[in-house]
Amino acid sequence: MKLRILLADDHEIVRRGLCALLQKREGWEVCGEASDGREAVEMAKKLKPDVVIVDIGMPSLNGLDTTRQLMQHDPQFKVIVLTITDSDQVIREALDAGARGFVLKSDAARDLVSAVEALQSKRMFFTPRVNDLVLAGFLDKGHVVTRNEAPNLPTLTVREREITQLLAEGKSSKEVATMLNLSTKTVETHRSNIMRKLSLHSIRDLVVYAIKNNIIQIQMPAQNHSAPETTVA
Amino acid sequence: MPDQRTEHFMAVRILLVDDHPIVRQGLRTLLQGRGDWQVVGEASDGIEAVEKVESLQPDVVVLDVTMPRMNGLEACRLIQQKQKNKDSGLEVLFVTQHDSPQMMREALDAGARGYVVKSNAARDLLEAVESVSQHRVFTALARSPQASG
Numbered sequence: 412m413k414l415r416i417l418l419a420d421d422h423e424i425v426r427r428g429l430c431a432l433l434q435k436r437e438g439w440e441v442c443g444e445a446s447d448g449r450e451a452v453e454m455a456k457k458l459k460p461d462v463v464i465v466d467i468g469m470p471s472l473n474g475l476d477t478t479r480q481l482m483q484h485d486p487q488f489k490v491i492v493l494t495i496t497d498s499d500q501v502i503r504e505a506l507d508a509g510a511r512g513f514v515l516k517s518d519a520a521r522d523l524v525s526a527v528e529a530l531q532s533k534r535m536f537f538t539p540r541v542n543d544l545v546l547a548g549f550l551d552k553g554h555v556v557t558r559n560e561a562p563n564l565p566t567l568t569v570r571e572r573e574i575t576q577l578l579a580e581g582k583s584s585k586e587v588a589t590m591l592n593l594s595t596k597t598v599e600t601h602r603s604n605i606m607r608k609l610s611l612h613s614i615r616d617l618v619v620y621a622i623k624n625n626i627i628q629i630q631m632p633a634q635n636h637s638a639p640e641t642t643v644a
Numbered sequence: 645m646p647d648q649r650t651e652h653f654m655a656v657r658i659l660l661v662d663d664h665p666i667v668r669q670g671l672r673t674l675l676q677g678r679g680d681w682q683v684v685g686e687a688s689d690g691i692e693a694v695e696k697v698e699s700l701q702p703d704v705v706v707l708d709v710t711m712p713r714m715n716g717l718e719a720c721r722l723i724q725q726k727q728k729n730k731d732s733g734l735e736v737l738f739v740t741q742h743d744s745p746q747m748m749r750e751a752l753d754a755g756a757r758g759y760v761v762k763s764n765a766a767r768d769l770l771e772a773v774e775s776v777s778q779h780r781v782f783t784a785l786a787r788s789p790q791a792s793g
Contacts, residue, residue, distance in 0.1 A: 427669075427674060428671075429670075430673075520665035
């Protein structure tokens with residue numbers, strides 16, 4: 412029986428690269444491809460893949476919240492998070508979201524097959540950086556850094572995080588309502604709750620919060636260019 | 645020493661430059677759709693790209709902007725400078741995640757003939773390589789592909 416893998420990345424060129432890499436393995440098949448987190452959640456519910464590989468910086472619903480939604484739907488989902496950064500905060504959030512694998516995009520050609528193999532064998536797979544962080548947390552505190560030890564993040568619900576991302580991407584409450592099949596009034600209520608919980612006063616503050624907490628990501632310019640572009644990676 | 649370019653003048657010889665192997669693999673997969681094109685090499689940063697242009701003499705360099713050690717813009721300038729007296733016909737096509745008119749202008753100023761946004765590479769790459777290999781400009785931000793002579 413084939414190992415079925417669902418891929419979620421907003422760049423088709425990356426999905427093609429990942430497909431080429433994974434399908435070289437006999438007995439593995441890419442059963443679906445999603446271009447954002449929302450699509451990934453829907454496809455995962457329908458296709459029930461053995462492994463889901465999610466990019467962290469997707470529009471509409473980022474990889475961390477995709478992982479949260481998948482785990483909320485079915486804790487048996489095995490998720491590998493692909494990321495361009497292995498900062499402490501991103502690692503902690505990925506662990507907290509329920510990811511069982513964590514692979515740097517730059518190392519995907521080397522590590523991704525090993526990561527899928529690990530999950531297939533009911534093990535976890537992390538980069539050396541993650542292992543170091545988990546070990547440091549273990550040594551410092553006598554236990555592994557994981558759930559409920561994420562850094563000082565206010566407790567937004569899954570829905571609130573989803574709406575935070577969409578608002579930070581520049582969508583209006585009405586557009587968010589349409590995307591999520593909610594009423595505009597419900598979205599406005601969520602929006603007020605988010606602003607209150609986070610002690611924010613403007614959409615600008617919300618965007619800054621979303622960037623700082625990896626809900627959306629900044630695309631840095633090439634060296635020798637001064638102004639960063641604020642786009643969703 | 646025989647000129648590798650004239651030996652295969654019907655083919656387009658392509659050098660892929662991106663710091664992410666998985667992106668290079670994706671680009672390679674796309675380009676394999678054209679049997680008459682050949683990926684002759686890969687590089688993972690600007691310095692390696694400049695070296696491989698010298699040794700492989702490709703027709704088209706598909707170049708990322710943001711890379712370690714030397715970014716694509718600097719590499720492009722250096723490649724153009726070194727090629728200036730060679731009449732090589734080499735062209736540079738940027739494939740980047742920067743969906744920005746400003747960055748596109750800088751790329752063209754650096755001597756590139758084409759500019760494609762990574763998120764639309766699957767849509768635009770083949771047409772862009774075709775255009776620049778014939779020395780025509782191809783620029784495409786996320787919503788607006790444009791080829792011109």
